[in-house]
Amino acid sequence: MAQLQFDNSASLAEKIAADAGVTLSDCYQCGKCSAGCPMSASMDIQPRQAVRLLQLGMADELVRSRMIWLCASCHMCVDRCPNDVDLPALIENARYEAQRIKLCAVPEVGKFNDIFMENVKNFGKSQEVILEGAYNLLSGNLLQDMGSVPHMLRHGIVGPEIRTVREREHVRRMLTAAEKEDEGC
Amino acid sequence: MSRTGVFVCHCGSNIAGALDVERVAEAAGKLPGVRYAATYKYMCSEQGQQLVRDAIAEHGLDRIVIASCSPRMHENTFRKLLKDTPVNPYMLEIANIREQCAWVHTDREQATEKAIDLVRMAVAKVSKNKPLHSSFIPVHKKALVIGAGIAGIQAALDIADAGYEVTLLEKESSIGGHMVMLDKTFPTLDCSACISTPKMSEVAAHPNVTLMTGSTVESVGGYVGNFDVTIRQKAKYVNHDLCTGCGLCETKCPAKVTSEFNQQLCTRTAIFRPFPQAVPAKPVIDPDSCRKLSGKARCGVCQAVCPLGAIDFEDKDKLITDTYGAIVVATGYELVDWAPLYPEYGGGKYPDVITGLQYERLVNASGPTEGKILRPSDKSVPKEIVIVKCVGSRDKKKGRAYCSRACCMYSAKHAHQILDKIPDACVTVFYMDVRTPGKNYEEFYDRAREDGARYVRGRVAKIFRENGKLICRGEDTLLGRSVEVPADMVILETAMTPAPEIRELCARLSISTDEYGWVQEAHPKLRPVETQTAGVYLAGTCQGPKDIPDTVAQAGAAAAKVCILFSKNEIEGSPMISAVDENKCCGCSACVRVCPYRAVTLEEIDSREINGTVKRHVARVNAGLCQGCGACAAACRTGAIDLLGFTNAQILKEVDALCL
Amino acid sequence: MLRYAYYPGCSMDTTGVTYRMSIEYLARKIGLELMEIPDWNCCGASSAHAKGKWQALALPARNLAIAEKRLPGLDICVPCAACYARLLAATAAIRESDETRARIEEITGVTVKAGAEILTLMDVLGTDEGFAACAAAVERKLTGLKVACYYGCLTSRPRAITGVQNIESPELMEKIVSLSGVECVDWDFKTECCGGSHQVDAPAAARPLVERIFRNAKANGAQAIVTACPMCHLNLDMREEEINRKMGTAYDIPVYQFTQLLAVAMGASAKEVGLQKHFYPAFKRLDRTLRKAGTLQ
Missing domain, CATH: 3.40.50.11810 (Rossmann fold)
Incomplete structure (x- = not known):
């Protein structure tokens, strides 16, 4: 039997809500968000349930969920919500908390983002070839989308060229400083 | 020299629990002019009041200060008490040491000091009080009821049955309002027209009722007991004295426009009765759709075929002025225009996504489909029907946070009716909550579920058409999964909303509306049918969403209030109104311009000066209109106009008592 | 004046190449001047804001700063919806709070006011001028x-x-x-x-x-x-x-x-x-x- 303990002291749920600028009691659990979410069918907890968990102070379950990584940030939920509850912001902050404890319930998504940002740090711009290649390698999906490679090569959609920013050192320093700032949040 | 008595109330432990009342009385006893100071547990009780009477007799007191709860609670109690004593009821001041002291402070010492300050201020003020005497306003025993839906009809019937004259106004060409558009009513499933049309006939035939349809309020002046109202009666273009209601004209009229009564589901002619049981049962011509009257064509067919020569194209609007003692506002509601608010439901482009009221017209035997539930698009019988609740209500984003109160019940009614009328129909009701607060309401909802209505808890996110079906997406929150229901027809149960045109009417009557436009009652708990303006009452959904039982009850209550007013030949006005010292008044009319009640006018008087009599202008206050707000006293540069009971001298004495 | 600062985004040379080709053709035909922001960097797309709030703001902020300095007075045309969303988010954050702007400037080492309007290519072609130019060029x-x-x-x-x-x-x-x-x-x-x-x-x-x-x-x-x-x-x-x-x-x-x-x-x-x-x-x-x-x- 789960115990509903209302922990009113400073808790992770309150922090996530405060960082997102959300008053959790605004949500009356109507479910319009879940119903409008394009990714809801594959989520382990529904968008509405994400808010419910925070309302009950059960932030750890949210942070451990696959749902926060499957969100596509399309913002259909908040733009239809009768009470303007900023669910994308809640999810984003839940992700930051997950990252803080090195947790990512959908590792492929985490890896994709990591590789993307590594590229940007190194080159200043995203490199699609490196991104796809490194992602396939690190996620273990070695042959993903490989069937499309001949077409892309033939038509010059992808190639060996690396596109960089002249001031890439500046971009690297900038990102490093930003990372530090993010860690402290 | 004042002989003031100060009475400090314990109010049980409400005040005594938060501050030292004995110390307050002790301090009061030392104030200038105070001859007697005491405390008592409950000053408003019979014993407390006797204490005041005895003290007045024993100590020859000529003015009283009660330190107690808010004057809004018991000022009238103590004024009534003083009526039977030598002390004028207005030689009284209340120091609010409860709501403004004991209830809001936690430090006992500081609260006591503050209470002493408040009493000192009251004692200072009362030293400047003068006896005041009420004026009496005659009451014209004729009522005006604006709106002839079930609320207006019921109020008019009750007032008329009590023996008073009533003018019943209705802006449409027939009375009956929204109730007569409904098919059946919950929870009894009475046929709506069957229970309302007898009342409609009764009110139209009542000897005390003057029924005016096609009429609106043009202007209002005056005050309680004496409202001067000008009514605009729109041209009917049909002489109802000659017309017998045979209906021949309606069958010949070539013009067709969408029927408002049938919620745009079918057409009507330009000369028309909105529905078969209309009262009056005689048609009128809508000049905008009439080809002849709007100048589009020569026509005149109705006039040609009328056997009694009742058509009169030369008819004009009439303006009628009369005096009324009381006005009842019963203007009803509108349904929110949902299409621009909910593009996610198709924004109005799907003809088979209809409102609850459109559904009522479909299922009604005198409606566009003669009572058969048919899809507007292709007139086929829908099998899979979805009912969506809370459309436009409980939705801050779309502008209305409130609950529209009746929709849960009429959704259950709609579900029940469909399952009853269409064999093997499947009804899904998407809801957030099911609110069934009335008698037999919960049992009615039980029955709808027994009939087979499937209630899914979740708000519909999107309705779109695919392969001939209307796909409704909502989350079954109890299951935790999103569902798609492919419907043949969708009924949106839309919110009641105030009719926008009553804003102007309310301004004319000087009554308030709330943030949404609902007419504001004088007190939400204890004065539900009165408004801030004496003599103006309200009834029905103009005050807020409600169902028929509550509407009828409220209409009776408003009628009772009117009868209370009419039971007297004159009523007592408050003496705490403005008064003008004509010697000081220079006629600058600042007060006239600043008065929100138009209670001050400039009048010419003959003034005796040193070198003869001159004519000059001074301000005059209408005792009936003045509400005692004091704006004029603040605006007056010479101090000529002052508010009795709150004179400049009284207020300054209070301020000095606190600050010096 | 059909002249805008232009932020193409990283995919324009790869998976977005057909978009780039058609935009260039179109721009030439109707006299639309798209002035590429010099040395622009990646906007961060969806990955940056998944990683951290300040990383997600820093990346677009640098581009806004460059545009302000090198292409002053021009609004910014952004053909990719993700880049548009990121530049718009950074613009909104910077405009909303001086504190946020100060922190971003500190992190990025650039000064940025975010005065330029961020527009999609649809917005640009939907203006009276853009629309008329397109209509006139249709053959x-x-x-x-x-x-x-x-x-x-x-x-x-x-x-x-x-x-x-x-x-x-x-x-x-x-x-x-x-x-x-x-x-x-x-x-x-x-x-x-x-x-x-x-x-x-x-x-x-x-x-x-x-x-x-x-x-x-x-x-x-x-x-x-x-x-x-x-x-x-x-x-x-x-x-x-x-x-x-x-x-x-x-x-x-x-x-x-x-x-x-x-x-x-x-x-x-x-x-x-x-x-x-x-x-x-x-x-x-x-x-x-x-x-x-x-x-x-």
């Missing part, structure tokens, strides 16, 4: 081709930042693309998300989103889908055949960037707008349309 019409205009999610949401009134059924793309002579059908998935980068990192979960879009487009009679973002275009174009194979559907709906249709209407050849580069064959439908309309030269 032939793609009459008879029924298309579904697909906006994706980021051009209209979040409403609080984009200011778009109707997030369910906008009409800007229809207005512009109708100039090419196509018939825009009314359909219901105009702004439903295509899944973004989840088509790569969560394919099983994301493929149904693309299938749903094709399903509703087809149900409403569309013969082609028109997009305004390189990610949306890639997701629809690249995954159509896989969806047909794996989900048993038979969608035959080529996907075009709206600028490709405009460019073709202005006289561009198939090669000039890169039709051969599409994953799902896109040449035949346009070719047949032009032949039927009698406007193929």
Whole structure:
């Protein structure tokens, strides 16, 4: 039997809500968000349930969920919500908390983002070839989308060229400083 | 020299629990002019009041200060008490040491000091009080009821049955309002027209009722007991004295426009009765759709075929002025225009996504489909029907946070009716909550579920058409999964909303509306049918969403209030109104311009000066209109106009008592 | 004056190449000056704001700062919806709070005021001037081709930042693309998300989103889908055949960037707008349309 303990002291749920600028009691659990979410069918907890968990102070379950990584940030939920509850912001902050404890319930998504940002740090711009290649390698999906490679090569959609920013050192320093700032949040 | 008595109330432990009342009385006893100071547990009780009477007799007191709860609670109690004593009821001041002291402070010492300050201020003020005497306003025993839906009809019937004259106004060409558009009513499933049309006939035939349809309020002046109202009666273009209601004209009229009564589901002619049981049962011509009257064509067919020569194209609007003692506002509601608010439901482009009221017209035997539930698009019988609740209500984003109160019940009614009328129909009701607060309401909802209505808890996110079906997406929150229901027809149960045109009417009557436009009652708990303006009452959904039982009850209550007013030949006005010292008044009319009640006018008087009599202008206050707000006293540069009971001298004495 | 600062975004040279080609053709034809922000960096797309708030603001902020300095007084035209959303978010954050701006300046080492308006390419071509220029440049019409205009999610949401009134059924793309002579059908998935980068990192979960879009487009009679973002275009174009194979559907709906249709209407050849580069064959439908309309030269 789960115990509903209302922990009113400073808790992770309150922090996530405060960082997102959300008053959790605004949500009356109507479910319009879940119903409008394009990714809801594959989520382990529904968008509405994400808010419910925070309302009950059960932030750890949210942070451990696959749902926060499957969100596509399309913002259909908040733009239809009768009470303007900023669910994308809640999810984003839940992700930051997950990252803080090195947790990512959908590792492929985490890896994709990591590789993307590594590229940007190194080159200043995203490199699609490196991104796809490194992602396939690190996620273990070695042959993903490989069937499309001949077409892309033939038509010059992808190639060996690396596109960089002249001031890439500046971009690297900038990102490093930003990372530090993010860690402290 | 004042002989003031100060009475400090314990109010049980409400005040005594938060501050030292004995110390307050002790301090009061030392104030200038105070001859007697005491405390008592409950000053408003019979014993407390006797204490005041005895003290007045024993100590020859000529003015009283009660330190107690808010004057809004018991000022009238103590004024009534003083009526039977030598002390004028207005030689009284209340120091609010409860709501403004004991209830809001936690430090006992500081609260006591503050209470002493408040009493000192009251004692200072009362030293400047003068006896005041009420004026009496005659009451014209004729009522005006604006709106002839079930609320207006019921109020008019009750007032008329009590023996008073009533003018019943209705802006449409027939009375009956929204109730007569409904098919059946919950929870009894009475046929709506069957229970309302007898009342409609009764009110139209009542000897005390003057029924005016096609009429609106043009202007209002005056005050309680004496409202001067000008009514605009729109041209009917049909002489109802000659017309017998045979209906021949309606069958010949070539013009067709969408029927408002049938919620745009079918057409009507330009000369028309909105529905078969209309009262009056005689048609009128809508000049905008009439080809002849709007100048589009020569026509005149109705006039040609009328056997009694009742058509009169030369008819004009009439303006009628009369005096009324009381006005009842019963203007009803509108349904929110949902299409621009909910593009996610198709924004109005799907003809088979209809409102609850459109559904009522479909299922009604005198409606566009003669009572058969048919899809507007292709007139086929829908099998899979979805009912969506809370459309436009409980939705801050779309502008209305409130609950529209009746929709849960009429959704259950709609579900029940469909399952009853269409064999093997499947009804899904998407809801957030099911609110069934009335008698037999919960049992009615039980029955709808027994009939087979499937209630899914979740708000519909999107309705779109695919392969001939209307796909409704909502989350079954109890299951935790999103569902798609492919419907043949969708009924949106839309919110009641105030009719926008009553804003102007309310301004004319000087009554308030709330943030949404609902007419504001004088007190939400204890004065539900009165408004801030004496003599103006309200009834029905103009005050807020409600169902028929509550509407009828409220209409009776408003009628009772009117009868209370009419039971007297004159009523007592408050003496705490403005008064003008004509010697000081220079006629600058600042007060006239600043008065929100138009209670001050400039009048010419003959003034005796040193070198003869001159004519000059001074301000005059209408005792009936003045509400005692004091704006004029603040605006007056010479101090000529002052508010009795709150004179400049009284207020300054209070301020000095606190600050010096 | 049809002159804007221009932020192309990282995919323009790779998966967005057909978009770039058609934009260049179009811009030349109507005299639209798109001045590329010098030495621009990646906007961060969806990955940056998944990693951290300040990383997500720093990346676009540098671009805003460069534009302010080197292309002062010009509004910024952003053809990719994700880049648009990021630049707009940074602009809103900087404008909203001096504290945020100060922190961003500290982190990035640039000064930025975010005074320029951020516009999609649709916004630019939808202005009176842009629209008139397009209308004047059309030489032939793609009459008879029924298309579904697909906006994706980021051009209209979040409403609080984009200011778009109707997030369910906008009409800007229809207005512009109708100039090419196509018939825009009314359909219901105009702004439903295509899944973004989840088509790569969560394919099983994301493929149904693309299938749903094709399903509703087809149900409403569309013969082609028109997009305004390189990610949306890639997701629809690249995954159509896989969806047909794996989900048993038979969608035959080529996907075009709206600028490709405009460019073709202005006289561009198939090669000039890169039709051969599409994953799902896109040449035949346009070719047949032009032949039927009698406007193929």
